[in-house]
Amino acid sequence: MPRAILHLLPLLMLACALPAQARTMSAKIARVTTPVATLEGVEVRLDWPADAATGELRLRAARVDAPDLGYRFRALEWRCPLARDGQGGWRCDGELHADGGKPFRLSIALATGSTDAALSQGKASLALHRSAATPDDTILDLTRVPFAWAQALSAQAWSDGRLTAGTLDGRLAVRTPEQRPLRVDGTLVLADGGLETPDGSIAAAQLGGRFHIDYRKPAGSTLLSLDGELRGGQFLYGTTYVVLPGRPLPFALDAIGRDGQGWMLPSIQWRDGAALQAQGSVAFAPDASLQDVDIDLRSHDLSALGARYLSGWLGIAGLPDLEASGALDARVRLAGGGLSSVDARLHDVAIDAPGKGLAFTGLDGDLRLSGGAPVDSELRWRSGALQGITFGAATLPWRSADGTLRARAPVSVSMLGGQVRFDDLVVQPPAGGNGLRIGFGLALQGLQLGELSQTLGGPAFRGTLDGSIPAARYADDRLDFDGGLSMQVFDGSVDVTALSMERPFGVAPTLSADFALHGLDLMAITEVFDFGSISGRLDGRIDGLRLVDWSPETFDAELHTEPRRGVRQRISQRAVQNISSVGDASFVGSLQARLIGLFDDFGYARIGISCRLSNQVCVMGGLRNPDGNRAGGGFTIVEGAGIPRLDVVGFNRNVDWPTLVERLAAVGSGDVKPVFE
Structure with missing residues (x-):
């Protein structure tokens, strides 16, 4: 709202040009057009008694529209005492009302070669300066300006976004050259920023940072460039929840928005020390859903990655306390909202989920996922544990095509003095509205029940666990087994059938x-x-x-x-x-x-x-x-x-x-x- 109000300056100049000797002068103007705003139903009235040192200026506008900035207001009214400054200029300071909202304080000084104005409300202040030498430029100084004052401008780029909290400080230059698009650039400092969408799928709180903004509005599109650093705060995008550290995190992005076609970010750079380095490009649909991604990720220290960037996904998987160490490089590509490819390399990664008793050490190798032609990769681990049951090293030779991972050979793991073999292992990552899906056959040979029971705190059973399950399926947080298992125990047998699990890693x-x-x-x-x-x-x-x-x-x-x-x-x-x-x-x-x-x-x-x-x-x-x-x-x-x-x-x-x-x-x-x- 502030910038739109300040575009009434041409009318103030008209009022100041009225003869000072007149007791009452008024003017009605149907429409006034400036490079940024259009005003309709304008009334200017000046009451200046003869021989008085000051007069009263009253200005009204039935409508103010600034489409490039997103502002539309009704029933604006400003009253102020008008006085000469002794140097050929004028000053006026009074309350400004709009749409029945809380009033602002508007102060304007019209000098012979410049115009200065200040709009304030409480401790928030927005100051404007224009010089006759550079008529296309308007300088704005912001002091503790509420983040919500930028709502209309933000809505031009993101209609569903609601700016809910925070303040802005800094300086912006608004350029409106004739026959050229609007441009806003400068440096801003954000403190305790907050935003959200109506459905809560995107939200942020306590965001802080300093960044340079370059905003342009050519016909039919919007260009935005941000370069700076974020400091602290948290934000949510769908199931991705990010908690930022208090130290500065450098970032930069370029964005292009086209009317009705969503946003494209051709360049993104993110620097979070050893925890995460990222660069690439992203494109969003008009509803803010991801459409295209091509991004390189690198983490030299995975210990901070889970709590800082992956807690939302880990919570859904039932692994909120997962701890990790080691390093990871990955390139992720999406096309048309669907997975195109993932190429990841793990370097001596260790994973521990103490609440679930799940652990791996020495995860190494590569994992490649292809949405098209077949590609091969191989992942290894040195050892692991599940609910206190340790198991040995294993190698998983993968082949991926059409968004699916398939083991190229059976995978055998030593456990409890015997062997566990996975046959026909297939993994389908989340896609197309479906969650993670896993299929496999399972064969158990010679697992010692006594060792299993004692590990779980039970008595020393005698016997072995043998058998096979032809097919098992994990989908929608449920694990179902076909066939059954036979346990040879106490010189007899126990057959297990109709075996299934819900939320095996969840609550x-x-x-x-x-x-x-x-x-x-x-x-x-x-x-x-x-x-x-x-x-x-x-x-x-x-x-x-x-x-x-x-x-x-x-x-x-x-x-x-x-x-x-x-x-x-x-x-x-x-x-x-x-x-x-x-x-x-x-x-x-x-x-x-x-x-x-x-x-x-x-x-x-x-x-x-x-x-x-x-x-x-x-x-x-x-x-x-x-x-x-x-x-x-x-x-x-x-x-x-x-x-x-x-x-x-x-x-x-x-x-x-x-x-x-x-x-x-x-x-x-x-x-x-x-x-x-």
């Missing part, structure tokens, strides 16, 4: 699966868990298991023994006590209660127990036969055999899940005392 990861147990050696299991000894073979199932943040939410489980020829079925007194403690069970018959303390173990015919978990309540059950459902609503857990015959019966079918977990933990720590009923 509250969720795992779903079905388990089938076949012929597990109960003696080996109870020894591992220090539960008391039970001999026999265990079968069963766990259907619909759903873990949220690795805690059970739902499942339907049923476990039971199956007689085997030559396999004894005995249960120790301690195991009986533990089963009773965990499952709110009792011994049947007074003779059992009196004799249980006299025997070390007992024979049994069958053992069976079930739990259907939902809403933190476990609905318990026992053996599935007519004799298993006893009078009074009880259910048989252990059906005895021989003398003394021992039956264990549960009566509480609805058990609070957290309470059940506490009881299991107490059994594992040996903190269970015998209770005879």
Whole structure:
């Protein structure tokens, strides 16, 4: 608004030319055209009593339009006492009102060879100087001018942008030569700048810096050049969130905007020390979306790159605390909004995501992604870890075409004393509105379950994990597996099917699966868990298991023994006590209660127990036969055999899940005392 108001100066000259002896003089002008602004419905009135030292000047304009600067105002009115300066010039200082907004203070001095004006509001001031020797030039001095005063000019280049905070200081030269386009150039200092778009997809706060601006407005286009340094602040562009350091960061850019065609930045330069060096070109569509990119990136120290430039992307990937070191060079190209190519080289990169237990060391080699013809590359690492499970070196030989990465050969990784092999590995980076997609086959051979369990803080299982998954797919933050896995454990097997994960690297990861147990050696299991000894073979199932943040939410489980020829079925007194403690069970018959303390173990015919978990309540059950459902609503857990015959019966079918977990933990720590009923 300030510059548009100051273009009323030609009318002030007209007013000053009125005879001083007149008591009242007025003039109405339908239209006044200047190189920058057009004024309509103009009224000038001068009241100057005879022989008075000063008069009152009143100026009104129904409309003021400055299209090159983006200003359009209605109902401007300025009143001020008009006085001679004693040297053939005039002075006038008074309040200026526009559109009913907060008034400004406008002071104008019209000398014989120059014009000076100052527009102020509070501590903000915009001063103007024009010289008769250079009639095409107007000099503007800014002092603590609100950033929002440049809103109209900014809207010419970016219609959706809203300047929300900050102040500007500096000097600008506005040049309006005849038959040539408007030009604004000079140096500005920005403090605590803020901006945003209505949808919040682009925003900035606390931006500071000093830069030279060169702005031109030829017909049908806009030319802008910025050269300077930014100091501190933060800004958001889509999912890219940048936090700038407090020290100066040199930058330079040239921009060309064409009406209705978006912006092209043919030259961009960014210098953030060892963290990031960038140069190249970018083009935006009219909606500010990226269309074309050709940019070279270089980081000699990746330690600051994540927190400073990649936190938005890492947060979406579920890796907000990712730490990195090493160096990276890359060239990125986009064309028509789609990926054209990425050519990156990694130099001894280390990555650590402590919150997810993910780490790599010695990442090295090149990674090339092509949106067209095939290109080959090879990436390597020395070692890594996932949730505390270490794995060895690997080489990934890539071939890329049509925006997709494919491994040229199977990738094998040593882990847990065995091998993990990835077959047909395919990676599709985000494109066309789709997120990251990964496909692969998985083969596991000889992974030691004991080592796995102990690494995760569990007991020392015996057995191996073998099997293959023909196809697995990661898309839309979900990982699905076809086929299943077979674990050889406790001299039996556990088959895993319907395996999937949601948000595997995000907040509250969720795992779903079905388990089938076949012929597990109960003696080996109870020894591992220090539960008391039970001999026999265990079968069963766990259907619909759903873990949220690795805690059970739902499942339907049923476990039971199956007689085997030559396999004894005995249960120790301690195991009986533990089963009773965990499952709110009792011994049947007074003779059992009196004799249980006299025997070390007992024979049994069958053992069976079930739990259907939902809403933190476990609905318990026992053996599935007519004799298993006893009078009074009880259910048989252990059906005895021989003398003394021992039956264990549960009566509480609805058990609070957290309470059940506490009881299991107490059994594992040996903190269970015998209770005879």
